[in-house]
Amino acid sequence: MIDAVGLTKAFNGRAAIEEVSFAVREGEFVAVLGPSGAGKTTLFRCMTGLAVPDRGTVRIGDDDIAALRGRARRRVAVVFQQFNLVSRLSAFENVLAGRLGHVQAWRGWLRRFERADRLLALECLDRVGLLAQAMQRADTLSGGQQQRVAIARAMAQRPSLIVADEPVASLDPAAGAGVLELLQGIARADGVGVVCSLHQVQLARAYADRIVGLSHGRIVIDAPVQRFDQPAFERLYGATASLSTH
Numbered sequence: 001m002i003d004a005v006g007l008t009k010a011f012n013g014r015a016a017i018e019e020v021s022f023a024v025r026e027g028e029f030v031a032v033l034g035p036s037g038a039g040k041t042t043l044f045r046c047m048t049g050l051a052v053p054d055r056g057t058v059r060i061g062d063d064d065i066a067a068l069r070g071r072a073r074r075r076v077a078v079v080f081q082q083f084n085l086v087s088r089l090s091a092f093e094n095v096l097a098g099r100l101g102h103v104q105a106w107r108g109w110l111r112r113f114e115r116a117d118r119l120l121a122l123e124c125l126d127r128v129g130l131l132a133q134a135m136q137r138a139d140t141l142s143g144g145q146q147q148r149v150a151i152a153r154a155m156a157q158r159p160s161l162i163v164a165d166e167p168v169a170s171l172d173p174a175a176g177a178g179v180l181e182l183l184q185g186i187a188r189a190d191g192v193g194v195v196c197s198l199h200q201v202q203l204a205r206a207y208a209d210r211i212v213g214l215s216h217g218r219i220v221i222d223a224p225v226q227r228f229d230q231p232a233f234e235r236l237y238g239a240t241a242s243l244s245t246h
């Protein structure tokens with residue numbers, strides 16, 4: 001469904017990612033692991049059209065993501081480490097923002113969404129367990145709740161792919177696990193592809209279907225989660241690291 005081929009991006013003559021290729025199928029949850037500076041964020045920015053690769057393509061179905069403009073971009077939803085909600089708006093209004101790529105522009109400006117869009121936003125909030133908080137201002141919610149709102153917003157976009165860049169890095173372990181369980185559920189129930197970068201190997205092993213490992217800008221592992229073993233772990237994090245303690 002999503003096909004990244006030969007992605008290369010350099011900054012000041014130094015490659016941040018080099019010849020990165022991988023595919024994500026419908027309903028698949030792929031965790032991207034790798035040490036700091038391995039190139040995960042650069043890869044994600046290229047996959048979402050936020051950055052233009054020097055070489056390579058990302059296709060979603062028949063479309064090249066770099067060529068997708070405006071509304072067509074709605075096929076890829078992004079979840080950020082810092083949630084990126086509008087703090088003074090309610091959870092509900094933030095989720096409605098996920099519909100902006102689907103409605104006429106004036107409806108977005110005036111926040112006059114149709115009934116079907118409002119119902120969908122409520123349904124998405126219900127799916128993430130926050131219906132009761134729908135009218136609460138985003139900045140009064142806990143970090144875990146804010147990330148759930150961001151996921152509801154991504155769902156309201158009705159995307160083919162959700163790209164989540166370290167979505168649990170700012171959360172405590174329980175809230176982080178809850179967020180990954182949600183993303184896993186969305187992949188399975190809705191057939192949405194999910195690509196999620198993580199620093200916690202144990203979370204990747206618990207929730208992902210596949211692990212893609214990036215090191216120095218290159219893919220060094222691409223394997224089903226069951227095959228992510230000690231040698232794979234060492235290839236990614238170095239010989240002194242031990243999988244059993246992660």
Ligand SMILES: Nc1ncnc2c1ncn2[C@@H]1O[C@H](COP(=O)(O)OP(=O)(O)OP(=O)(O)O)[C@@H](O)[C@H]1O
Binds near residue numbers: 016038
């Ligand atoms: N805008 C930029 N300008 C210059 N160098 C950059 C830029 N963005 C990324 N880099 C460099 O590219 C390399 C990969 O960075 P990137 O942020 O993609 O890694 P990462 O795996 O996401 O790291 P982390 O896990 O710490 O977030 C690093 O060496 C970084 O310094």
